[in-house]
Amino acid sequence: MRNLIYPLNWEEVFAYVGFPAFLKPYAGGGWKHVYKVDSPEEFFENYNRTGDLCMTLQHGVEFEDYYRCYVVGQEKGPHHEVRSEGSAHERYVKGNPQPGPKLKERIEKDALALCCALGYDLNTVEFAVEGGVPYAIDFMNPAPDAEVTSVGQQNFEWIVEAVAEMAIQKALGGENPVQELRWAAFLNGPKGLDGPAPKVRKKA
Numbered sequence: 001m002r003n004l005i006y007p008l009n010w011e012e013v014f015a016y017v018g019f020p021a022f023l024k025p026y027a028g029g030g031w032k033h034v035y036k037v038d039s040p041e042e043f044f045e046n047y048n049r050t051g052d053l054c055m056t057l058q059h060g061v062e063f064e065d066y067y068r069c070y071v072v073g074q075e076k077g078p079h080h081e082v083r084s085e086g087s088a089h090e091r092y093v094k095g096n097p098q099p100g101p102k103l104k105e106r107i108e109k110d111a112l113a114l115c116c117a118l119g120y121d122l123n124t125v126e127f128a129v130e131g132g133v134p135y136a137i138d139f140m141n142p143a144p145d146a147e148v149t150s151v152g153q154q155n156f157e158w159i160v161e162a163v164a165e166m167a168i169q170k171a172l173g174g175e176n177p178v179q180e181l182r183w184a185a186f187l188n189g190p191k192g193l194d195g196p197a198p199k200v201r202k203k204a
Helices: 010-017 040-047 101-118 153-173 183-188
Strands: 021-025 035-037 055-059 065-072 076-083 122-130 133-138
Touching (some): 010 040, 021 040, 035 040, 065 101, 065 153, 101 133
Antiparallel strands (some): 021 055, 065 076, 065 122, 122 133
């Protein structure tokens, strides 16, 4: 909190984050109270609707591809469920091609690195790809949507089987030691994962 001042220097915030941007709750779901803003005027108009919600302002990625990935158990590779070529709020577009080998490898590594650092055994990580670079724009979903009507029969069957396998392994393996989570793991990358930490789009 040391970087907070009162009153906020909004001009500095806008210069840092840029437009277009998304104003959204720091913790939420279902795209409730999420606003795309293209100017300071639109920001304040929508910010005044949020009441006492704690909000974040996130730079909008002008993406050409969009991927939502399941990660199960911190070991099993993410399952690339969907690609959305429309706006980010459109629910899961199914049946589109998988990413190329290089992008797929990068997305899998980054998604797994985030989940290991956060200590999540189940998560969805959403990437917006701009200029060939995947930016993690949503990655704190430990109870992700897996409804068959949302994700389709093939993805539904995959996630049910993967989570069941994880539950059985944990039951047979007994109690796991409590994992101490530190920000250093998030910033430096978890042990055993090579390469730089995943790109996370800047927020204010």
